[in-house]
Amino acid sequence: MPQHSELLGLCLQQLTDVTDRFGEPPYRARQLFDGLYRQRWSQLEQFSPLPADFRRRLHEAGYSVGLPRSEARFLSEDGTVRYLLAFADGQSVETVWMPEGDGGEAGDGSASGDEELESKTWSRATICVSSQVGCAVDCKFCMTALLGLLRNLTAGEILGQILAVMQDQQVDLERDRLNLVFMGQGEPFLNYDNFMQAVRLLVDGVGFTESRMTVSTSGIVPRIADFAAEAVRPKLAVSLNAANEALRTQIMPITKKWTIEKLIASLRNFPLRNRERLTFEYVLLNGVNDEAVHAREVAELIRGLRAKINLIALNSGPDIPFSTPAADRVLAFQRILRDAGIPAFIRRPRGRDIYAACGQLKHTTELVGL
Ligand code: SAH
Ligand code: SF4
Numbered sequence: 001m002p003q004h005s006e007l008l009g010l011c012l013q014q015l016t017d018v019t020d021r022f023g024e025p026p027y028r029a030r031q032l033f034d035g036l037y038r039q040r041w042s043q044l045e046q047f048s049p050l051p052a053d054f055r056r057r058l059h060e061a062g063y064s065v066g067l068p069r070s071e072a073r074f075l076s077e078d079g080t081v082r083y084l085l086a087f088a089d090g091q092s093v094e095t096v097w098m099p100e101g102d103g104g105e106a107g108d109g110s111a112s113g114d115e116e117l118e119s120k121t122w123s124r125a126t127i128c129v130s131s132q133v134g135c136a137v138d139c140k141f142c143m144t145a146l147l148g149l150l151r152n153l154t155a156g157e158i159l160g161q162i163l164a165v166m167q168d169q170q171v172d173l174e175r176d177r178l179n180l181v182f183m184g185q186g187e188p189f190l191n192y193d194n195f196m197q198a199v200r201l202l203v204d205g206v207g208f209t210e211s212r213m214t215v216s217t218s219g220i221v222p223r224i225a226d227f228a229a230e231a232v233r234p235k236l237a238v239s240l241n242a243a244n245e246a247l248r249t250q251i252m253p254i255t256k257k258w259t260i261e262k263l264i265a266s267l268r269n270f271p272l273r274n275r276e277r278l279t280f281e282y283v284l285l286n287g288v289n290d291e292a293v294h295a296r297e298v299a300e301l302i303r304g305l306r307a308k309i310n311l312i313a314l315n316s317g318p319d320i321p322f323s324t325p326a327a328d329r330v331l332a333f334q335r336i337l338r339d340a341g342i343p344a345f346i347r348r349p350r351g352r353d354i355y356a357a358c359g360q361l362k363h364t365t366e367l368v369g370l
Pocket of ligand 2 (some may be wrong): 143
């Protein structure tokens with residue numbers, strides 16, 4: 001029997017293997033599943049439908065729920081919270097909570113009416129989730145790259161970040177509108193199986209809908225093909241950042257392995273659902289990839305794809321050898337794309353002051369926690 005085993009992240013079949021091993025009937029696995037995902041209990045003692053004796057035996061055999069521990073929280077002046085969440089082996093990742101005021105995103109048609117939200121100051125929120133400790137991809141503008149890859153997260157660790165933040169923020173899924181973006185530390189498509197298992201548990205267990213989740217990849221082409229074939233999947237975002245081979249290779253060396261041509265070909269075959277669009281992310285680096293010619297290259301490259309572009313002015317950080325373009329350059333870039341008929345949006349930076357913004361996740365703890 002293992003020294004320490006986490007239940008969180010196990011699917012119904014794997015929980016049935018556990019109950020089998022303990023000589024318990026299969027319906028006990030269903031009760032575990034409901035307790036873990038539907039009720040989101042964080043301690044074995046809370047699993048009241050299970051006999052006390054079974055709970056004790058699980059505990060004695062080293063089983064626990066396995067929710068990550070919150071080591072630190074940093075609060076931004078814009079309401080964003082960056083969590084440092086630690087796992088059983090002492091490794092930790094960052095998970096970001098981004099509340100929105102009421103009213104929702106303009107024009108998405110899903111604002112939730114005018115019910116009172118009591119003491120809460122937010123009516124919708126997004127959690128940005130990590131998929132690996134560090135990242136192996138080595139994009140030159142990203143602070144996570146500086147960590148290198150320390151390890152993959154398990155499905156339970158990916159999902160556990162969400163449950164821990166939901167618990168801390170007292171999210172009520174029936175009432176609150178919560179979006180998930182898998183855009184934290186790591187490359188989800190280089191930890192594909194664990195990432196997808198977490199997604200299935202979020203949908204089948206916790207009750208999220210796939211349309212409220214988005215995963216971002218730097219362009220792991222074979223996994224894009226696998227992802228296209230999934231019955232249940234989040235929406236897809238691709239970090240483009242340059243539309244010509246030489247420039248993209250310079251800032252995202254992974255382009256050597258999977259060229260822009262292969263990347264775009266995999267997206268042309270991607271089966272979009274009704275009303276679904278692909279998202280491209282484009283980090284603007286001052287004087288590097290933000291000239292008019294680059295915008296025109298982007299428009300040319302993605303012509304014919306049902307897609308939108310999110311423009312992100314670089315979030316700077318120590319040891320990042322690029323600077324942030326001025327607002328007028330960002331607007332000029334957006335204008336060229338829009339004139340070419342491409343929906344282009346400028347992403348508002350969130351939590352820059354606490355190193356919680358895109359590309360800044362790197363265990364920065366030299367700040368005062370909450
Ligand atoms: N590894 C995945 C998902 C996490 S990164 C991926 O790269 O897609 C999430 C987004 O942050 C990516 O679109 C990436 O291009 C962007 N990003 C990385 N570093 C950044 C920085 N310093 N400033 C702004 N955006 C950055
Ligand atoms: Fe990894 Fe994404 Fe950062 Fe690139 S941008 S190093 S893929 S986390």
